[in-house]
Amino acid sequence: MPKSGVIILKQGREKSALNFHPWIFSGAIDTKRTNQHEIENGALVEVRDYQGQFVGRGIFNIDSAIRVRLLSWDQNEAIGPAWWRVRLAQAIAARQTLAERDDLSTYRLVNAESDGLPGLIVDRYGDFLVVQFLTLGVEVRKEMIIEALSDLIKPLGIYERSDVDVRQKEGLDESVGLLWGDPLPERVEIVEYGVRYPVDILQGHKTGFYLDQRDSRHWLLTSPLVGGRDVLNCFAFTGGFGVCAALNGAASVVNVDSSQPALDIARETMSINGLESGDATYVNADVFAQLREYREAEREFDLIILDPPKFAHSAKQVEKASRGYKDINMLAFQLLRPGGLLATFSCSGQVSPDLFQKIVFGASADAGVQAQIIKWLAQPEDHPVLLSFPEGRYLKGLICRVMR
Numbered sequence: 001m002p003k004s005g006v007i008i009l010k011q012g013r014e015k016s017a018l019n020f021h022p023w024i025f026s027g028a029i030d031t032k033r034t035n036q037h038e039i040e041n042g043a044l045v046e047v048r049d050y051q052g053q054f055v056g057r058g059i060f061n062i063d064s065a066i067r068v069r070l071l072s073w074d075q076n077e078a079i080g081p082a083w084w085r086v087r088l089a090q091a092i093a094a095r096q097t098l099a100e101r102d103d104l105s106t107y108r109l110v111n112a113e114s115d116g117l118p119g120l121i122v123d124r125y126g127d128f129l130v131v132q133f134l135t136l137g138v139e140v141r142k143e144m145i146i147e148a149l150s151d152l153i154k155p156l157g158i159y160e161r162s163d164v165d166v167r168q169k170e171g172l173d174e175s176v177g178l179l180w181g182d183p184l185p186e187r188v189e190i191v192e193y194g195v196r197y198p199v200d201i202l203q204g205h206k207t208g209f210y211l212d213q214r215d216s217r218h219w220l221l222t223s224p225l226v227g228g229r230d231v232l233n234c235f236a237f238t239g240g241f242g243v244c245a246a247l248n249g250a251a252s253v254v255n256v257d258s259s260q261p262a263l264d265i266a267r268e269t270m271s272i273n274g275l276e277s278g279d280a281t282y283v284n285a286d287v288f289a290q291l292r293e294y295r296e297a298e299r300e301f302d303l304i305i306l307d308p309p310k311f312a313h314s315a316k317q318v319e320k321a322s323r324g325y326k327d328i329n330m331l332a333f334q335l336l337r338p339g340g341l342l343a344t345f346s347c348s349g350q351v352s353p354d355l356f357q358k359i360v361f362g363a364s365a366d367a368g369v370q371a372q373i374i375k376w377l378a379q380p381e382d383h384p385v386l387l388s389f390p391e392g393r394y395l396k397g398l399i400c401r402v403m404r
């Protein structure tokens with residue numbers, strides 16, 4: 001293990017850490033009293049306030065603006081392999097009710113900071129685990145974490161998908177590949193509330209599938225409001241929302257996405273769920289342009305889904321992102337028949353739920369329609385948000401109904 005050091009905070013900069021926020025930014029550190037260059041990168045450090053009082057223990061990274069990620073606020077707690085194992089076991093135990101369902105084989109086992117394990121994502125896809133190591137702290141402890149996971153879950157294989165931009169902010173390159181056990185098949189078939197989804201874990205987005213939209217898929221699969229509707233599923237990826245709507249009696253489904261491989265899997269998903277090929281169409285196009293084309297053609301729908309990729313990656317991008325959200329939502333309102341439903345999402349953490357609702361309101365006003373919110377949607381229970389870490393909340397959705 002790397003040798004440890006001590007970090008002294010500037011006066012007044014201990015407050016959020018004492019309230020269990022796990023991040024210490026570089027600017028909070030009293031650099032006159034802390035020799036950061038003596039500390040080995042990735043090592044466990046003790047954080048103290050300006051008076052020398054213990055605040056917590058965490059992992060140090062000189063290459064990151066988030067200089068320390070706190071793991072413990074208990075001075076007597078030792079953070080060795082046993083600690084990691086206990087934390088992993090706690091996160092896994094918190095998903096026990098999901099694990100016990102026989103109609104669900106896929107869910108998130110570890111949600112990073114919000115499970116007290118900064119930087120670590122573990123998703124379960126049936127017999128396989130897919131992991132992301134987003135910070136140096138977990139990167140240098142990879143072997144020990146994998147050993148604990150293989151022992152606690154006994155999967156067939158553990159695959160890494162740390163091909164994410166945020167690793168750059170930690171001074172890390174992308175890293176992808178088999179870490180343990182059997183290699184992945186080309187498609188891993190998962191089950192979610194009885195619906196079967198073929199997943200391409202090697203190439204698919206995130207860890208292969210949008211596990212964070214499970215509650216929204218469930219709404220589309222079970223709501224009595226979906227039957228008989230003409231559905232337009234924008235940013236469809238592998239067509240999860242479209243399949244749920246079709247299984248719930250939608251009259252027609254159009255899936256629009258700019259990725260042909262994703263649309264190919266959408267087609268497979270329809271067929272392995274016993275749906276006819278005529279139940280859905282697949283349009284490889286840019287959603288912004290396609291919605292305008294439908295408007296020109298005076299095409300109408302009864303249920304439009306908008307689940308775009310993250311538009312805002314930083315606070316600076318919020319304004320531009322807001323214009324993007326407003327544009328597609330306005331177009332969608334224009335394409336909806338009276339009584340039509342809009343299921344609209346944003347996964348930009350920087351866009352607050354309040355701001356998102358305002359943007360959707362602005363879009364409805366620009367489209368000249370009145371609409372009601374009939375449901376608020378969010379990330380599901382296996383993507384929890386720590387109260388002391390509101391940054392963990394990113395996904396929000398509204399289901400709106402256009403007034404007749």
Ligand code: SAH
Pocket residue numbers: 209210213234235236237238239240241256257258259262285286287288307308309
């Ligand atoms: N709704 C999906 C997830 C959507 S992720 C699900 O529940 O599984 C965003 C998707 O938008 C990706 O599949 C990406 O290929 C697609 N995409 C990104 N920009 C696009 C654009 N301008 N037009 C069409 N599709 C786009």
